[in-house]
Amino acid sequence: MENSLIQLNRITKVYRMGGEDFTALHEINLRVEPKSFMSFVGPSGSGKTTLLNLIGGLDTPTSGDIIFCDESLGGMSPDQRASYRRENIGFVFQSYNLLPVYTVYENILFPFLLANLKESDVRDRVMSIVDQVGLIPQVSKRPSELSGGQCQRVAIARALVKEPRLVLADEPTANLDKENSYQILELMLDLNKKFDAAFVFSTHDEKVTKFVRREIGLEDGYVRWDKRRNGDGDFE
Amino acid sequence: MIRWLIKGMLRDRTRSLFPFIVVTVGVALVIVLVGFMDGVIMGMMDSTAHLDTGHLRVVNKPFYDEEHLNPMDRALGSQKITGDWLRANSDPEIVWSPRIRWGAIMDVPDERGETRSQTPVMGIALDLLSQDSLELKRLNLAESLTRGRLPNKRGEILVGYQLAQTLALELNRPVTLIGQTFDGGMATDNFTVVGFVRFGIFAMDKKMALIDLVDAQETFYLDDIVTDWLGYLPSYVSFREYDRYRSRLEFQMKTLINLHPSGWAKDDFPIVVSILDQRNIRPIAEKFLVVRKFIIGIFLFLMVVVLWNAGILNGIHRYGEMGIRLAMGETHSHLLLSLVTESFVVGLVGSVAGCVLGGACTYALQEIGLNMGDAFAQSGLMLSDVARARLSVGGFVRGVIPGLTASVLGTFIAGLAIYKRSEANLFREQEAG
Ligand SMILES: Nc1ncnc2c1ncn2[C@@H]1O[C@H](COP(=O)(O)OP(=O)(O)OP(=O)(O)O)[C@@H](O)[C@H]1O
Numbered sequence: 019m020e021n022s023l024i025q026l027n028r029i030t031k032v033y034r035m036g037g038e039d040f041t042a043l044h045e046i047n048l049r050v051e052p053k054s055f056m057s058f059v060g061p062s063g064s065g066k067t068t069l070l071n072l073i074g075g076l077d078t079p080t081s082g083d084i085i086f087c088d089e090s091l092g093g094m095s096p097d098q099r100a101s102y103r104r105e106n107i108g109f110v111f112q113s114y115n116l117l118p119v120y121t122v123y124e125n126i127l128f129p130f131l132l133a134n135l136k137e138s139d140v141r142d143r144v145m146s147i148v149d150q151v152g153l154i155p156q157v158s159k160r161p162s163e164l165s166g167g168q169c170q171r172v173a174i175a176r177a178l179v180k181e182p183r184l185v186l187a188d189e190p191t192a193n194l195d196k197e198n199s200y201q202i203l204e205l206m207l208d209l210n211k212k213f214d215a216a217f218v219f220s221t222h223d224e225k226v227t228k229f230v231r232r233e234i235g236l237e238d239g240y241v242r243w244d245k246r247r248n249g250d251g252d253f254e
Numbered sequence: 255m256i257r258w259l260i261k262g263m264l265r266d267r268t269r270s271l272f273p274f275i276v277v278t279v280g281v282a283l284v285i286v287l288v289g290f291m292d293g294v295i296m297g298m299m300d301s302t303a304h305l306d307t308g309h310l311r312v313v314n315k316p317f318y319d320e321e322h323l324n325p326m327d328r329a330l331g332s333q334k335i336t337g338d339w340l341r342a343n344s345d346p347e348i349v350w351s352p353r354i355r356w357g358a359i360m361d362v363p364d365e366r367g368e369t370r371s372q373t374p375v376m377g378i379a380l381d382l383l384s385q386d387s388l389e390l391k392r393l394n395l396a397e398s399l400t401r402g403r404l405p406n407k408r409g410e411i412l413v414g415y416q417l418a419q420t421l422a423l424e425l426n427r428p429v430t431l432i433g434q435t436f437d438g439g440m441a442t443d444n445f446t447v448v449g450f451v452r453f454g455i456f457a458m459d460k461k462m463a464l465i466d467l468v469d470a471q472e473t474f475y476l477d478d479i480v481t482d483w484l485g486y487l488p489s490y491v492s493f494r495e496y497d498r499y500r501s502r503l504e505f506q507m508k509t510l511i512n513l514h515p516s517g518w519a520k521d522d523f524p525i526v527v528s529i530l531d532q533r534n535i536r537p538i539a540e541k542f543l544v545v546r547k548f549i550i551g552i553f554l555f556l557m558v559v560v561l562w563n564a565g566i567l568n569g570i571h572r573y574g575e576m577g578i579r580l581a582m583g584e585t586h587s588h589l590l591l592s593l594v595t596e597s598f599v600v601g602l603v604g605s606v607a608g609c610v611l612g613g614a615c616t617y618a619l620q621e622i623g624l625n626m627g628d629a630f631a632q633s634g635l636m637l638s639d640v641a642r643a644r645l646s647v648g649g650f651v652r653g654v655i656p657g658l659t660a661s662v663l664g665t666f667i668a669g670l671a672i673y674k675r676s677e678a679n680l681f682r683e684q685e686a687g
């Protein structure tokens with residue numbers, strides 16, 4: 019059997035609010051292979067974001083275990099989870115979340131600074147990814163001087179610059195128009211091929227469906243379906 | 255990382271401008287306030303020291319013990335040897351000035367030479383005539399004259415202006431001093447009144463007369479004898495150092511005492527007292543230090559509260575940034591550390607600016623002074639009319655420490671909120687944003 023990048027074993031997430039329990043995810047079992055390009059789809063409230071949170075180590079499951087490359091997230095302290103995120107995960111948000119006072123270059127440099135690397139040692143790596151997302155002309159601009167699509171490119175570059183094993187993107191195209199959505203998806207697919215990184219999205223957006231190789235349907239916290247594209251490019 | 259943080263701070267000035275202003279103003283205020291308070295208390299001490307006590311005073315113990323009686327026969331001999339020894343062996347920053355405290359009856363004759371009025375006066379004899387004498391400047395005599403001039407030859411006397419009024423003295427007329435000589439005989443000598451002086455201290459204006467040291471030694475038969483050696487420290491030496499200087503000198507003086515110059519009487523034994531041990535000044539000084547601490551404490555507290563709130567606002571302003579940094583795997587403590595680092599930098603820059611601002615104001619107050627003549631006129635304390643600030647390294651330290659502490663502490667308290675922030679909501683917060 020193929021080695022999995024992430025393995026979810028009977029993951030349940032219960033939110034407690036006002037004394038009442040709400041189960042957002044019910045005993046989810048799932049494997050994500052390395053270099054996947056896949057999405058979670060489903061109506062609002064179905065648990066997509068909750069699932070990404072758990073995989074990304076931003077939140078902990080109520081029961082069940084998440085294994086990332088043979089390592090269980092279950093026993094990690096908050097600081098260990100922070101370092102897990104730092105080392106393995108790149109995040110892309112719906113609203114880009116760039117640091118407004120810094121240039122494109124500095125935003126992309128930031129993950130390296132968090133890892134205590136010197137700028138002079140990583141300048142080339144930063145510039146290379148800036149080139150790959152096509153932002154060389156904008157490299158010294160601030161986010162406020164960029165279009166939405168350009169901002170999302172910066173966010174993608176920032177997520178990928180340290181070459182993580184996994185990129186998690188929550189509704190990455192929700193704020194973009196059709197044209198920009200396609201460009202961003204194409205860019206991500208391209209980078210998925212070039213880098214050794216799996217991409218996992220959550221989305222409402224049907225456009226995403228055309229690009230992913232696997233789609234998992236969520237509803238009320240249950241996995242309803244799990245489709246993979248066959249050799250012809252059709253979902254089975 | 256620090257460079258990265260500073261870059262961010264410079265670009266987004268709104269987030270550091272307010273804390274910067276608070277620190278700058280706070281530090282400046284503390285420096286000015288401390289400088290002004292130091293100036294007032296040190297000014298008060300200095301006026302007392304200049305006229306009366308010195309910062310340090312070497313005095314014969316038998317004289318000191320009965321000082322209220324002005325026992326001139328207990329004065330300390332061998333002036334020259336003692337003076338030379340002090341100048342050669344004490345701390346070089348101490349400037350020594352020999353004085354004689356004398357008491358006498360002042361007799362004012364009329365045209366025919368018969369007594370018109372008489373009163374006891376207390377006097378100080380000091381070097382008024384030498385070219386290089388520092389005493390005129392020290393007592394600010396030229397500016398204190400209400401009428402007349404400074405003595406320029408032997409046999410001239412300056413009189414407190416109220417004393418002059420009481421005795422209806424006229425300038426350039428003779429007065430006779432009648433007192434006791436060193437060996438117990440009667441001393442009488444004529445002096446010409448050349449000036450009236452306003453010391454600014456009621457008791458002195460009413461009772462004091464000044465004559466030259468050599469005149470006094472002749473009048474009272476005090477050959478090579480003085481009652482006091484007053485030691486003056488430069489103004490940058492805080493009064494908190496006086497005790498240390500005193501004990502060091504006391505220790506060094508053992509050599510002189512063992513030497514026992516021939517002009518000393520058998521039981522002569524010079525002791526060292528600091529100004530703090532005289533005229534009840536120590537308790538005032540101690541109270542002053544408590545008040546000063548209290549004021550600095552209040553400023554520190556206020557600045558912490560203000561900067562804490564500024565830190566909270568900053569946290570709201572940068573909510574998104576904090577969120578994304580947490581998501582990217584920055585730990586809560588690292589994030590807090592980076593905020594504290596930023597505020598340390600702001601505190602440092604603000605403190606420097608505050609030092610410049612406060613230093614400039616204090617310097618102005620030191621050089622120009624604040625005329626408080628009316629406020630001080632009533633008090634019996636030896637205060638000069640012009641309150642001057644005192645600029646000192648200590649004053650800067652007292653400003654910078656609360657400035658930096660407040661900046662760091664305020665941010666730290668505000669930053670603790672970061673720990674309440676759970677990463678679990680980041681994606682959802684981002685959607686809402
Ligand atoms: N912190 C929370 N406390 C309580 N309930 C929560 C919390 N977060 C999510 N939920 C609930 O869990 C369910 C799943 O939420 P989640 O955000 O995962 O949905 P989603 O599929 O991402 O929806 P959307 O498409 O609107 O983003 C929702 O019913 C939501 O109300």
Ligand SMILES: [Mg+2]
Pocket residue numbers: 066067068188220
């Ligand atoms: Mg969602």
